[in-house]
Amino acid sequence: MSLEDLKEELSKVVEPGDMVPRDYEKDGCLLEIKARADQVEAVAKAAREADCFLESITGVDFTNGPQIIYQFNSCTSISRVLVRVQLSRGESVVSIGSIYDAALWYEREVFELFGIRFDNHPDLRRLLLPEDADFYPLLKDYGKVHAFRSTEEIYGE
Amino acid sequence: MANEFLEPITEQTFFLNMGPQHPSTHGVLRLFLKLDGEYIVEADPIIGYGHRGHEKMAESHLYEQFLPNTSRMDYLAGLILNHGYVAAVEKMAGIEVPPRAEYIRVICAELNRISSHLLWFGTFVMDLGGFTPFLYCFDDRENILDILDRVSGSRLTYSYCRFGGVARDVDDEFITATQQFIERLRSRWDDYHNLVTKNVIFIHRAKDVGVINRELALRFGCTGPILRAAGVPYDIRKAEPYSIYSELDFEIPTGSKGDALDRYLVRLQEMEQSLRIIEQALERLPDGAIKAAVPHKVRPPRGDYYFAVESARGAMGYYIVSDGTSYPYRLKARVPSYGNLQVLTEVLPGTLVADTISILGSIDIVVPEVDR
Numbered sequence: 001m002s003l004e005d006l007k008e009e010l011s012k013v014v015e016p017g018d019m020v021p022r023d024y025e026k027d028g029c030l031l032e033i034k035a036r037a038d039q040v041e042a043v044a045k046a047a048r049e050a051d052c053f054l055e056s057i058t059g060v061d062f063t064n065g066p067q068i069i070y071q072f073n074s075c076t077s078i079s080r081v082l083v084r085v086q087l088s089r090g091e092s093v094v095s096i097g098s099i100y101d102a103a104l105w106y107e108r109e110v111f112e113l114f115g116i117r118f119d120n121h122p123d124l125r126r127l128l129l130p131e132d133a134d135f136y137p138l139l140k141d142y143g144k145v146h147a148f149r150s151t152e153e154i155y156g157e
Numbered sequence: 158m159a160n161e162f163l164e165p166i167t168e169q170t171f172f173l174n175m176g177p178q179h180p181s182t183h184g185v186l187r188l189f190l191k192l193d194g195e196y197i198v199e200a201d202p203i204i205g206y207g208h209r210g211h212e213k214m215a216e217s218h219l220y221e222q223f224l225p226n227t228s229r230m231d232y233l234a235g236l237i238l239n240h241g242y243v244a245a246v247e248k249m250a251g252i253e254v255p256p257r258a259e260y261i262r263v264i265c266a267e268l269n270r271i272s273s274h275l276l277w278f279g280t281f282v283m284d285l286g287g288f289t290p291f292l293y294c295f296d297d298r299e300n301i302l303d304i305l306d307r308v309s310g311s312r313l314t315y316s317y318c319r320f321g322g323v324a325r326d327v328d329d330e331f332i333t334a335t336q337q338f339i340e341r342l343r344s345r346w347d348d349y350h351n352l353v354t355k356n357v358i359f360i361h362r363a364k365d366v367g368v369i370n371r372e373l374a375l376r377f378g379c380t381g382p383i384l385r386a387a388g389v390p391y392d393i394r395k396a397e398p399y400s401i402y403s404e405l406d407f408e409i410p411t412g413s414k415g416d417a418l419d420r421y422l423v424r425l426q427e428m429e430q431s432l433r434i435i436e437q438a439l440e441r442l443p444d445g446a447i448k449a450a451v452p453h454k455v456r457p458p459r460g461d462y463y464f465a466v467e468s469a470r471g472a473m474g475y476y477i478v479s480d481g482t483s484y485p486y487r488l489k490a491r492v493p494s495y496g497n498l499q500v501l502t503e504v505l506p507g508t509l510v511a512d513t514i515s516i517l518g519s520i521d522i523v524v525p526e527v528d529r
Contacts, residue, residue, distance in 0.1 A: 028248070028397075028463035053375040058489040060478055069476065071463070071491075075375065075384065075391035080463065102378035105499050113212075128205035128528060137213055138487075144217040146484035154459050154480050 003030055003079035006072075009046035010081075014039060024078070031081045037093045040070070043083055044096040044103075047072040052079065054096075057106035059114040061140045063150040065089050066114050070096075086151070092117035113138040170198055175513065177206055183280065184524025188501070188517075192510065200505035200513075202498055207528040215488035220246050220455050221320070223485070228314045230490060231526040233276055234469040236269040236305070236315045238490075243318040244399055245464035245475040249457035250320070255446040258322035259401045264335065264438045265305060265317060267431040271342070272301040273469035274424050274431075281421070281518040282353055285362045290352050297345060300338045307331055320455055322448030332439060339432050349425070363418040367504050367516035370415045377503070378496035381471025382423045383520060387415035393467035405437050417519035424521070454483040470494050470521060490529060494522040 010019065014033055022029045035043050047054075055071040070083040085093060095118040097104040107118045108127040115136035118124060126133055140148040176187040185206035191199035211230060215223045227242040228235025240262050247254060279294030302312045308327050309317035317324055353359050369379065371387045384391050390409040394402040410426035412419030457479040465474040471493030478487040497520050504516060 026248075026462075027460060028465070051375070053378050055378065055472070055474070056476065056489065056491040058476060060487045069461075069489075071476070075380075075389050075396075078397050082461075082463075100378070101376045101503065102496050102499060105495065126205070128208040130205075137210060140216075143213060146217055147480055147482065147486065149480050149486065154461075154478060154486065156459070 002074075002077050006047065006050040006052060006074070006079050006081060007031065009050045010043065013042040013046050022082070024080075029080050029082045030078065033081060033083045035083050035085050037085055037087060037091060040068075040083070040085060041094050041096060041099070044070070044099045047081070048099050050074070050079075051076070052081070054100040054102045054106070055080070057103060057110055059110045059116060059138065061114060061138065061148075062154075063148060065091070066116060066139075067151070068093060068110065068116065087116065092119050094119045095121040097121055112136070115139065173510070177203075180284075183517075183522065186498075186522070186524045186527075188505075188513065190505070190510070190513070195509050195511075197505045197508055197510060197513065200501055202501050204498070204524065204527050207525045209525075209529065211529045212488055212490065215485050217484070219483050220457075220485060223488070224318075225314070225316045227490075228316055229525070230492065230529055231468060231470065231473075231494070231523050232313055233273040233523050234269050235313065236309075236317060237266045237466060237468045238473060239315060239318045240266050240400070241464060241466035241468070241473055242475055243320055244466065245462060245477060246320055246455060246457065248464055249462045249477065249479060250451075250455045252321050252451055252455070253449055254321060255449055256401075256443045257326075257445045258447045258449075260438050260442045261308075261323050261327055261447065262318060263400055263402070263405075264327075264435050264442075265308065265315075265323075267434045267438075268301050268305060268335070268338075269315070270469045271428050271431050272298050272305075274428050275301075277424065277469075277518075277521045278349075278353075278421075281521070282359065284514050284518045285359060287353065287356070287359065290349065293345070293348065293352070297342055300334075300341065304331060304334050304338065307334070319448060321451040322446070326447045332442070335435060335439060339436055342428070342432060346425075346429070354422070354425070360418065362512075362515050363421055363519065364416060365414070366417045366512050367508065367519060368414060368416045369500055369504060373500065373503060374415070377500040379471070379500050380493050380496065381468070382420050382427065383415075383471070383497055383500070385409060386412035386419035386423045388413050391472075393465050393472050397465055399464075399466060401438070402434075404441075405434050407431075407434050417515050420519045420521075456481060456483050465491075468493055470523065470526070471497060492526045492529065494524075494526045498522045498527055 018034045020032045052072040065088045068085045173190045187203040189201040227238045275294045275298040279291035283291040459481040461478045474491040476489040480486040
């Protein structure tokens with residue numbers, strides 16, 4: 001399956017304006033999708049249809065709320081797609097563990113490090129941290145960090 | 158009267174903790190197993206014992222200061238992670254690397270890959286009860302450690318790469334020692350195959366055990382030898398060639414069934430391919446500078462970047478968000494062992510406890526890499 005197939009699948013679920021091509025030579029990604037929290041499940045299904053695997057799920061904390069970054073790629077041709085979901089503080093997102101089993105651990109990790117809850121996750125325990133951890137270490141107000149910025153300061157939007 | 162002893166025993170499942178201190182978990186990993194007699198009903202790998210917060214550390218350190226952390230994630234293939242990190246930052250900051258440095262990096266990274274595979278080979282066979290091959294492997298591996306020690310100054314947690322090049326140049330002695338090692342390891346293949354591959358006990362412990370097919374591997378995001386053993390020729394060195402891999406001639410060994418034996422054979426063949434890469438790189442090693450002139454502190458432009466390399470265990474990647482300063486705003490390490498370990502939740506149920514050892518061994522995880 002190629003990037004074109006993936007684009008075709010994705011165009012069924014997201015607005016064409018939300019699909020932004022990226023320069024692979026410059027930053028290693030081919031396509032970026034700006035999705036809302038309620039589109040995540042549909043996007044993951046589309047990626048699964050296009051025979052992609054889930055490369056990672058991670059979070060980034062900004063002053064205007066955390067972001068979740070989903071990364072899909074295909075093992076037949078490079079088609080790294082970044083799905084960026086901007087959340088407001090305290091907002092939860094639906095789990096894609098039923099579509100990709102790999103998501104179950106990644107979501108547990110994002111939950112314990114950023115405090116983002118995943119709805120319908122079967123087992124949202126702490127993964128890397130102690131079971132009784134009551135802090136979210138990758139939030140920028142925890143511990144020592146160099147800067148705490150808004151998305152505009154980094155992506156200029 | 159102890160009448161309760163005469164009561165009939167009812168059938169029930171029970172829980173078994175394998176680890177966190179268990180010789181065949183290769184690190185501080187706990188497998189929480191629900192057993193029905195000798196058979197596994199449910200398996201839950203419990204990780205995090207070695208969580209050091211590398212990603213948090215990155216947010217308060219300069220790009221240069223984070224460099225030593227990279228080789229401490231996957232300590233068996235530290236140089237490859239080291240290479241991936243500097244290559245990622247170089248791409249972000251637009252730093253050109255002199256060709257000689259790229260060749261040296263690839264030679265050392267492939268040596269490191271072989272040393273990682275040799276250690277896996279030895280310990281995997283030892284877990285299954287064969288002690289002798291372990292000693293052979295460590296003897297061979299010692300050669301690599303000596304070679305890398307000469308150039309990098311360390312035997313395990315290398316920080317040999319620098320932004321724009323490598324820390325020290327290689328000399329003639331390094332080249333001769335590497336060439337001698339290639340010959341030595343090639344002469345060993347027959348021994349290894351006679352000792353292990355043709356051993357009927359080994360074959361029974363590995364064949365049709367822990368089958369991970371393409372479907373399962375992709376659902377769990379498994380990469381590296383596990384995915385290749387399932388017949389998918391996916392290797393970052395070919396799929397997204399970085400450094401000088403596009404100029405080198407090598408093959409991607411694949412299996413067909415995806416059982417423990419296939420994973421074993423794939424890794425053995427990969428070592429031979431790594432030897433081929435080293436041989437070619439040594440032949441073409443250009444003269445010239447080993448380090449480009451780079452600013453004292455790198456300041457990559459704002460934005461987010463992803464860079465992937467093929468580690469000894471699979472697709473390793475760095476996702477870095479830069480805010481234009483000399484500190485990473487966010488650094489995420491996508492580690493291959495993470496998905497490779499998680500697949501156990503699906504593979505272990507239905508197998509025997511004794512096969513856990515052989516499955517876990519054939520997956521080749523490095524727990525500090527999972528924990529980060």
